[in-house]
Each structure stands twice: as C-alpha cells, then as structure tokens.
Amino acid sequence: MKSEPGVVLVVDPDPAARAGIRDVINQRNTGATVETATTARGGLDVVRGGNVDCVVSAYELPDETGLSFLESIRERDSDIPFVLFTAAGSEAVAAAALDADASAYVLKDASERPYEEVVERVREHVDSERKRRPSQRRFDAMFADSQRLIGLLSRDGTLLQANETAM
Numbered sequence: 546m547k548s549e550p551g552v553v554l555v556v557d558p559d560p561a562a563r564a565g566i567r568d569v570i571n572q573r574n575t576g577a578t579v580e581t582a583t584t585a586r587g588g589l590d591v592v593r594g595g596n597v598d599c600v601v602s603a604y605e606l607p608d609e610t611g612l613s614f615l616e617s618i619r620e621r622d623s624d625i626p627f628v629l630f631t632a633a634g635s636e637a638v639a640a641a642a643l644d645a646d647a648s649a650y651v652l653k654d655a656s657e658r659p660y661e662e663v664v665e666r667v668r669e670h671v672d673s674e675r676k677r678r679p680s681q682r683r684f685d686a687m688f689a690d691s692q693r694l695i696g697l698l699s700r701d702g703t704l705l706q707a708n709e710t711a712m
C-alpha cells in the first residue's frame with residue numbers, strides 16, 4: 546500500500562466487525578491505529594478528539610443510522626473519508642449514502658472477504674484525500690491573498706465564492 550491512514554475509526558455495534566477490520570489493518574502492517582465505538586455518539590466523541598483519518602460505520606447503530614452519523618461527521622469535517630459498511634443493504638440505502646457524500650458503500654455479505662474490501666476502500670480514499678490536501682492548501686493561500694482579486698465561478702458564470710479583495 547502506498548500510504549496508510551494514521552487513525553481509522555470503526556463504529557459498529559458488532560464486535561466481530563470491529564475486530565475483523567482491526568485484524569486486517571494489523572495484518573497489513575500499516576502502522577495505523579484503530580479506534581472503535583459502538584454508537585454514533587461514541588464515534589462523534591472520538592472524531593471531536595481529532596486526528597481521525599477515516600471513519601468506517603455500520604448503517605444500523607443503536608442510537609441512530611449510519612447516514613445520520615455521516616451527516617453529523619460532515620457538519621464537523623467535510624473532507625474526512627467515510628465508508629458505510631452495512632448488512633442492511635438496499636439500493637435506496639446505497640443511493641442515500643452516496644447522496645450524503647459517503648466515500649464508499651460496502652455490503653458486509655457481498656464479498657467473501659468483506660473486511661479486506663473495507664480496508665481497501667479506506668486506503669483508496671485516505672490516499673486520495675492526502676493527495677488533495679496540498680493542492681487545497683495552495684488554493685486557500687492564493688484565495689486569501691489580499692493583493693489578488695479572486696472569484697470562483699460556476700460553469701454558467703454564477704459567482705460561487707470571492708475573496709475579501711473582490712468584495
């Protein structure tokens with residue numbers, strides 16, 4: 546694997562799922578730390594503590610759905626990769642997950658090696674996010690430059706965002 550996540554948060558009431566994902570990450574000698582929670586509330590506490598590189602969550606959680614949990618995560622951090630790992634699979638849930646900006650949707654029973662598939666999705670999305678961050682920092686610095694008038698336009702020419710100089 547090219548790069549590995551530092552901290553993967555696994556939120557699932559099923560101890561076998563939490564252990565299975567942790568075991569695959571450990572078997573791959575990634576050096577990643579796996580934090581776990583059994584509820585969305587517990588998962589949010591871990592995220593608030595900082596330094597979570599990716600969240601893997603079940604759809605069915607004791608206190609809310611994985612989609613509600615995803616929305617709470619997105620309110621706090623729009624960039625953190627989020628993999629919905631669920632036995633409650635349906636096209637409606639998959640569509641809702643992708644509409645809510647989940648990074649990936651993995652069915653627990655769709656593969657002979659579901660934990661490996663989840664860890665592979667984690668790796669892919671963390672790699673992508675890490676590659677994007679330096680570009681985003683450069684863009685943010687350029688956008689904040691008070692010497693330049695910068696605006697961000699949509700394809701149809703609508704102003705989406707402008708820096709202070711442009712205002």
